[in-house]
Amino acid sequence: MSELRWNPLLREWIITAVHRQDRPVLQDCPFCAGTEGVPEGVGAVAVPNRYPALTHPPPRPYIGGSSSQQVEPSDGSCEVLVYTSSHDTALAYLPLESVQDIIRLWRERFLDLERRPHVKYVLIFENRGKDVGVTLSHPHGQLYAFPFTPPLMRMELESLLVHSHSGGTCLLCEMVELELAEGGRVIATEGSLLAYVPFWARWPYEVQIVPERHLSALDEMKEDESLALASLLRRVLQKYDNLVDDEMPYVMVLHQRPVDGGKYSYYHFHIEIYPMRRSRTELKYLAGCELGAGVFLNDSHPEERADELRRVAPD
Ligand code: UDP
Ligand code: ZN
Ligand code: ZN
Ligand code: FE
Numbered sequence: 161m162s163e164l165r166w167n168p169l170l171r172e173w174i175i176t177a178v179h180r181q182d183r184p185v186l187q188d189c190p191f192c193a194g195t196e197g198v199p200e201g202v203g204a205v206a207v208p209n210r211y212p213a214l215t216h217p218p219p220r221p222y223i224g225g226s227s228s229q230q231v232e233p234s235d236g237s238c239e240v241l242v243y244t245s246s247h248d249t250a251l252a253y254l255p256l257e258s259v260q261d262i263i264r265l266w267r268e269r270f271l272d273l274e275r276r277p278h279v280k281y282v283l284i285f286e287n288r289g290k291d292v293g294v295t296l297s298h299p300h301g302q303l304y305a306f307p308f309t310p311p312l313m314r315m316e317l318e319s320l321l322v323h324s325h326s327g328g329t330c331l332l333c334e335m336v337e338l339e340l341a342e343g344g345r346v347i348a349t350e351g352s353l354l355a356y357v358p359f360w361a362r363w364p365y366e367v368q369i370v371p372e373r374h375l376s377a378l379d380e381m382k383e384d385e386s387l388a389l390a391s392l393l394r395r396v397l398q399k400y401d402n403l404v405d406d407e408m409p410y411v412m413v414l415h416q417r418p419v420d421g422g423k424y425s426y427y428h429f430h431i432e433i434y435p436m437r438r439s440r441t442e443l444k445y446l447a448g449c450e451l452g453a454g455v456f457l458n459d460s461h462p463e464e465r466a467d468e469l470r471r472v473a474p475d
Pocket of ligand 3: 330331332333334373374375427428
């Protein structure tokens with residue numbers, strides 16, 4: 161039993177997912193070749209998450225709601241995106257063609273779920289490293305098909321809309337232009353894609369990967385752009401590991417348009433990566449300011465971190 165509960169103070173949904181407590185920390189990897197994972201030599205595949213926080217049809221809520229304690233069924237789905245049949249590797253070290261396969265899978269799953277009326281937002285992400293709470297080290301990402309658009313995306317959508325209505329073009333198009341012109345926070349480019357530490361980075365080594373061309377989701381990407389994306393992604397992730405001489409723990413998230421039937425051509429696709437370190441060796445914890453007030457303390461200058469990341473070579 162699980163459900164969505166509405167917090168009217170923060171205007172956000174939380175998902176109760178009690179059964180996820182039972183997900184195992186496994187001895188035998190379920191995603192290695194021969195089990196439910198990828199057969200040897202096949203590209204990336206999506207498999208259902210065995211401990212999903214969202215399911216379709218949804219389970220009956222644990223508790224009944226009311227107008228002041230709003231409850232909705234946890235409708236949706238959760239998938240594991242298994243990147244490869246090999247266990248001891250990572251996205252950064254897969255051959256370029258395999259990373260292209262992963263991007264192809266991202267696009268396919270997005271388009272498939274876009275057709276389903278109960279899905280309003282497709283969240284694709286990767287948690288990497290023990291410090292992020294990863295329970296399985298086999299290279300994989302995840303997908304959550306939500307019955308609502310999550311708050312961060314809602315906020316971005318609203319900002320982009322307000323900006324265009326007040327005489328600007330696209331906030332992200334303008335940001336890319338500015339970063340290219342200034343150059344100080346750019347860490348790498350590939351074709352018409354750009355990777356930079358945002359001016360307003362929450363995390364010391366935060367990176368955004370953004371296509372220069374305005375597009376709202378991966379399905380609008382041309383072949384040469386997705387090839388450039390694969391290559392840039394690998395380079396950025398390799399830089400991270402080389403910087404810390406270890407497996408850099410990170411969360412990587414795709415920000416694409418919602419799939420609720422609205423028109424979102426004003427959205428600008430990008431990838432956000434948040435490494436969980438505040439220096440090469442120390443973890444960054446979210447504490448009083450961040451969790452209690454929503455204010456991030458970044459104990460470094462984004463320009464200096466960008467400089468470090470620009471200098472460190474990929475493999
Ligand atoms: N999982 C699964 N089948 C299994 C074991 C685990 O689908 O046999 C799922 C599990 O529910 C989890 C995911 O695989 O969501 C592994 O995700 P990750 O390590 O990125 O982080 P988690 O979601 O556990 O925090
Ligand atoms: Zn494995
Ligand atoms: Zn744009
Ligand atoms: Fe974003």
